Amino acid sequence: MIPAAFAYYRPTDMAGVISLLQEHGDDARVMAGGHSLIPMMKLRMADVPHLIDLQAVGGLSGIAIGSGGIRIGAMVTQSEIIDDDALSAAAPILREAALQIADPQVRNMGTVGGNVANGDPGNDMPGLMQCLDATFSLIGPDGVRDVPARAFYEAAYMTARGDEEVLTAVTIPLPAGGYAYEKQKRKIGDYATAAAAVQIVKDGDICTAASIAMTNLSDTPIFSEAAGAALIGTSVDDAALQAATDAMQGDIDPSEDNRGPVAFKKHVAGVVLRRAIARAWSRA
């Protein structure tokens, strides 16, 4: 498990990063925490002749919580998400989800930007960000642009990000109501067999807003608008839960792997979503 030879760059500003990306095109990749990229390089499944380390680039760190929303720099690590009490107060689902990613060693290195930019359907943060209706900020040779998380993912490892663009931050509207991130996995350090992110708003006994996204059940994260809609206006009773899971089942398209066959994954997706909704509702 030794990667092919590569050149290593450690630019100190974004201009340096972008000019390297322009110079080497497809042959270059940025590296954040390296905990998805380096394993792929070692397996020689990713061929990266030019590796651009983002660690020394300024302006990509920090968590800012304002009245309009939350801004998380791309290089913020998963551990920093867990350790930030203000963030956990403002958006507790982030900590709940981050604690279910990998293990502490990986989380000390792995970043939010890397997790959402990677495009692996197994990553937990893309679905989470879709649930929270986050926006990704990209910078490239043509300047800066924002892409909604819900429009970012095209296929496995294919995203709306251009080859010469870098993701700089994730912006999240302040979430309201109850939340839950429910994930079934085989062991610590495993990607999800199925996972569900749920934010839900309750008014009296009635659900007034619900947002649902699923992870590792298709070649992209699945924001299931229909599943959320099935809850709105209900008291989140059994019938509503059933309607929401039925709607979600229509949106996912899992494939068989070592975690199990399709029928099992669909079943577990339903169970996981029901539990997530129930927990979120109890917290709403």
Place this chain on the structure above:
Amino acid sequence: MKDEVTREERIDSLKGMGCSRKRVEDARFTQGKGNYVDDIKLDGMLFGDFVRTPYAHARIVSINTEEAMKVPGVLAVLTAADLEPLGLHWMPTLAGDKQMVLADGKVLFQGQEVAFVVAEDRYAAADGIEQVEVEYEELPVIVDPFEALQSDVVLREDLVGEGGTLPDGAHGPRKHHNHIFTWEAGDKDPTAEVIAEADVVAEESMYYHRTHPCPLETCGCVASMDKVNGKLTLWGTFQAPHAIRTVVSLISGIEEHNIRVISPDIGGGFGNKVGAYPGYVCSVVASIVTGKPVKWIEDRMDNLMTTAFARDYHMTGKIAATKEGKITGLQCHVTADHGGFDACADPTKFPAGFMNICTGSYDIPTAYLEVDGVYTNKAPGGVSYRCSFRVTEAVYFIERMIEVLAIELNMDAAELRRINFIKKEQFPYTAALGWEYDSGDYHTAWEKALKAVDYEGLRAEQAQRVADFKAGKTRSLMGIGLSFFTEIVGAGPVKNCDILGLGMFDSCEIRIHPTGSAIARLGTISQGQGHATTFAQILASEIGLPADSITIEEGDTDTAPYGLGTYGSRSTPVAGAATAMAGRKIRAKAQMIAAYLLEVHDNDVEFDVDRFVVKGAPEQFKTMKEIAFAAYNQAIPGIEPGLEAVSYYDPPNMTYPFGAYVCVMDIDVDTGVPDIRRFYALDDCGTRINPMIIEGQVHGGLTEALAVALGQEIAYDDMGNVKTGTLMDFFLPTAWEVPNYETDHTVTPSPHHPIGAKGVGESPHVGGVPCFSNAVQDAFRPFGNRHTNMPHDHWRIWKTANDLGLHD
């Protein structure tokens, strides 16, 4: 002079047997100061690595190494054609078969070694590997042993004679070109008759899946041929360094005195490091060719995909009993998948190891076992997790058959065991399949275990849970896993145990230094078992010098006495016995010296903890320390100077540790997720040398058992691709997945072992796997489950529930 120190204090200060002495190894391991093979760095050392086939069965059309030789730093690329003139393109396996060192015209399993790239460092080697062009012609792949026995496809052309005849294999006649051996034990016809006439017969087929122990440190070696003095030094992750030296000498022609094999610290073995691998041979050849030291270290995928696996046993059983539950007969047939080569490390006369211990802990009067070994397009091995001895398979088989019989009889499985245990007064007990169990007290252990867990209370709770489930109050079921195992360890008596003709004795050599400290060297090698700690404790009790003053050294064939190494829980039963016996020789000489110093007759002194005292006059004594000094500074008439001894111990019998385990598990019916609420393990390993180390061994072994039962497997697809070649898919439990283990014990010393010890390293694996599996199966018993195969990962548990209609 009045002795101020009490006798108890003297005993305690020795830190001898029975003391939970802290492990002396841990100081270096916990500080990162261990010395593993990959820590060895020699001047000018080169690095070798393999081109491996992506295909499971293919003919090699051509190998082109030209481009690879152009890669900077690459010095040589070896193929079978280069090894053939040396006669090293094939090598003998420990099971009497032979195995390709480098692909000779074809490949038989994914990951098989095709070419060996030698380079200045491992990076250049990896780049060189990419540039070796191999043209393959794919052949039909067989990963199912039943299909292999029907198929026209010949996996091993080298084992087919003129005109398609089938020459005998190492273990007799072969039935088919993909068949390796048939091995039988017991009485065929009488067993069939008992089954035909029985009140009740339970029948079941079960597959004990292929798995792998995945030691933290992978396999590797450093070969260094000194062309000036003609000496080859081979450092490696060897569980049997002396056997490796002999094998290397036999296949290379280098005289054995010119070969020095050294096993440094080993990061876990579990049988994975018993066999001889192509990497060793290629490193030796590369060192001879280049005149430089050559290192080879597997990466994780190499290790999982190609080195010794465990299990892969398809077992079918019939168990007969009276209406009251008294077992009358047992029949077992195994179809054993050995992969592309038969590279097990079983004793020569036992091609299916000690599978004939499969009557377990029960008094079964009549039994018959038949095992068919089969070639397939999978990696060779069958050594790990005590696989060469097949005791784990045997215990799983009988402990599942007992459960299935309990279902058939509609009887409690704990009661069924109780009815059928071999009784204390029946020992030594000769089982229907031949083994003579040395000792046991199963009923006492069983009752102690059931009481400790409040078995009756658990069953009541389980019944309530089932009622609640049926009433829709819960979606969780409760399983109570029982297992009672009898191990057979300490291979073994030279009269029936040898590997490649080498008797399976073991050895210890002791030198007492003048100032009363000592060094002892053994033919075994620790891979984490703590030998340096425990063997010193045995000696401390035997020779009366403090364990802290005794160095234990293993693993260097130039200094250690010959022994067969460490696997199969044999170190304590065999080398531990040799240690005690060598200690007793020291003591015998010490007695003569003491008598001389005390001016009495030899028979007038007796050993007492750390000294010899004059009988009846304990105030007159000589301590072992004083005696040691005297051995070197006094001219004693009739006694040679010095105080040394060596013992080679050929055990009269195996030892038979046993234990009773109980697992309580809650199962989420909807997700298939099990939650182990409780695990109780009672082990009887005879005399307990170091209770703390025993507990550690039990914890580790149970964790491996948990892994195997609940998810760990080497899975292949139909094309022979390994689906579980990385730790993402190969299940290694972490602290998170592991429950809190409760350990307990009874002590039934082995009557024939010098200190009564039996070995414990593998017991928890052997007994743990059926216990975890039985817990899963038991949870579904009230809904009609009889048997489902391991590994019980989430989806398979879910499938069990689904098949029983529990999701409707």
